[in-house]
Amino acid sequence: MDRRKSGSLGWFLQRLSALYLVFGLAVHFLAIHFLVERPITFEKVQARLFSPAWIFFDWTLLVVAVFHGLNGVWGVVLDWRLTPLQRRLSGWLIVAGGVVMVVWGLMALVPFYSAATGDTTVLLFRP
C-alpha cells in the first residue's frame, strides 16, 4: 500500500506539525500575554510585525495550525463509516475550508505590516 492510501504521510505530518505548534503556540502565548500589555491594539500588533521574522512566524503558525486542525478533522471523519462519495466530498470540503482559512488569515495580517512599513499599496488589495 502506498503512503497516500495508508495515511502514514498524514500521520507523520500531523506529528511534525504538532511539534512545531508546541513551540509556536508557546511563543504566540508569550507574545500576546506577556510581551504586550492589555488591551491588544492595532498599534501594538503593528509594532511587533515591523520585524520580518515575526511576519514569517505568524504566517507559518497560521498555515501549520490550519493544516494540523483540518488534518485532525479528516481523522475524525475517517472514524465514521462514510460511503466513498461522502468521504470524497468531506475531503474536498475540508481542503476548501483550509484554503479559505489560510487566505483569510494571511490577508488579515497584511494591514499590520503594510502600516508598519509604510507600504500602502497592499491595502488596495481588500477582500
Next chain:
Amino acid sequence: MFKALKTYGQEIRLNGNSGMLSFVLHRLTGLALVAYLIPHLYSVGMSRRDADGQAFNATMAAYNTPLFHLAEYLLLLCVLMHLLHGLKITIADFFLKTRDHPLLLKMELGCFFAATIFALPVFFPAWRRFLTWW
C-alpha cells in the same frame, strides 16, 4: 458533531478506561480548537475594515471583559489538554512507550493541573491583585 458526541459517549460506556477517556478528550478538545480558529481569524480580519485599525481596536476592546477572560482561560485549558496529550501520544509512538501509558497519563495530568493553577493570575486580574496583596 452530534453524531461524533454520541459515538464518543457510547465508546466511553462500552470501553470505559483511562486510554479511551483521554482519546475522547483529545478529539473533543481538537474539534473545539478548530471551531475556535474561525472566530479568531474573523476577529484578526477586522484589521482590514479600515486603514487606521479602529475596527480592530473596537473588537479587541470588546473582548477585554471578565466573561471573555474566562473564555480565554477555558481556551488555554483546551490547548493544554490537547497539547500534553499530543506529546504523550508522540512519546508513545516514537519511543515505543505504549505500555507506559498509565505513567505518562499521570505526568500529563500533573503538568496540566500545575499549568492550570499558574495561568490563573495571567487571565484574572482580580486573582493577580489578591496574590499581590497576600
